[in-house]
Amino acid sequence: MELDGKVVVVTGSGRGLGLAYAEALAAAGASVVVNDVDRDAVDAAVGKITAAGGSATGVVAAVGGTETADELVGTAVREFGRLDVMVTNAGILRDRVLWKMTDEDFDDVIRVHLRGTFTCARAAAARMREQGTGGRIILISSPAGQRGNFGQTNYAAAKAGIAAMARTWAMELARAGITVNAVVPVAATEMTKTIPAFGPVIEESERTGEPLPDWLRKDEGLGTVEDVTGLITFLASDASKDVTGQAIGIGGDRLALWAHPKEKAVAFADGGWSAEAIAEQWSTGVGAEPETYGMPAPKAPEG
Numbered sequence: 001m002e003l004d005g006k007v008v009v010v011t012g013s014g015r016g017l018g019l020a021y022a023e024a025l026a027a028a029g030a031s032v033v034v035n036d037v038d039r040d041a042v043d044a045a046v047g048k049i050t051a052a053g054g055s056a057t058g059v060v061a062a063v064g065g066t067e068t069a070d071e072l073v074g075t076a077v078r079e080f081g082r083l084d085v086m087v088t089n090a091g092i093l094r095d096r097v098l099w100k101m102t103d104e105d106f107d108d109v110i111r112v113h114l115r116g117t118f119t120c121a122r123a124a125a126a127r128m129r130e131q132g133t134g135g136r137i138i139l140i141s142s143p144a145g146q147r148g149n150f151g152q153t154n155y156a157a158a159k160a161g162i163a164a165m166a167r168t169w170a171m172e173l174a175r176a177g178i179t180v181n182a183v184v185p186v187a188a189t190e191m192t193k194t195i196p197a198f199g200p201v202i203e204e205s206e207r208t209g210e211p212l213p214d215w216l217r218k219d220e221g222l223g224t225v226e227d228v229t230g231l232i233t234f235l236a237s238d239a240s241k242d243v244t245g246q247a248i249g250i251g252g253d254r255l256a257l258w259a260h261p262k263e264k265a266v267a268f269a270d271g272g273w274s275a276e277a278i279a280e281q282w283s284t285g286v287g288a289e290p291e292t293y294g295m296p297a298p299k300a301p302e303g
Contacts (some may be wrong), residue, residue: 145158
């Protein structure tokens, strides 16, 4: 899938999934602006991409504020002449259970993930609308944002908000020919290892040198960072021009479309519902089949 002539910004692309995205987009022909807070990681990523024949430049800055977002878009325009794709990948973790989570833990994660996605997407949308040739905004969400996850109040809230922003911006930017989608990746990374549901499995694979088992790649949709890059490349391409407002999961051997929140069960009472009436009918009416929540730990098949 060719991306020749397209210019892409990938935030948080000095390592992990972000680096894999940047490398794949460059390999498909795009010019890439690499971003990270670590100068050595940025220099190494740019060097790796250019050594492979790709085109890249770097911006060392922390995502979150408007200044960084403007710098990223400005660098793309100054170095490569335009901006076609924004991938908002930058993120951090500050995992703690609710009663131990500090204001700083919460604010730091929200600033990078949620506010950083907002400021970077806003800067990208303004530039793409000015160019008048459409564009692609690819937001990185998470299964934690879809289902919640123990110890991740801040992260889950941010990633749920990112999915909601994708649906909102898809409506707002449709007339400009700009698509907006949320990707829900699952891959073995340093960040993923901190999630109780996946950490032990990933560490065992790294310890033994064995690939992640087939059941994990299929049933849990957990694989390598490279397994995620095909979706990013597709969404950056002209082939995805009719795909917008979606939350799309990918990992291992699994590709999935996440459902949007919607009413599952509805009941009516003339004159409205009293607390007593709700209690009387809940377990046999609207609440008869409650939704599940949380991310279950991977479970290997027996035998």
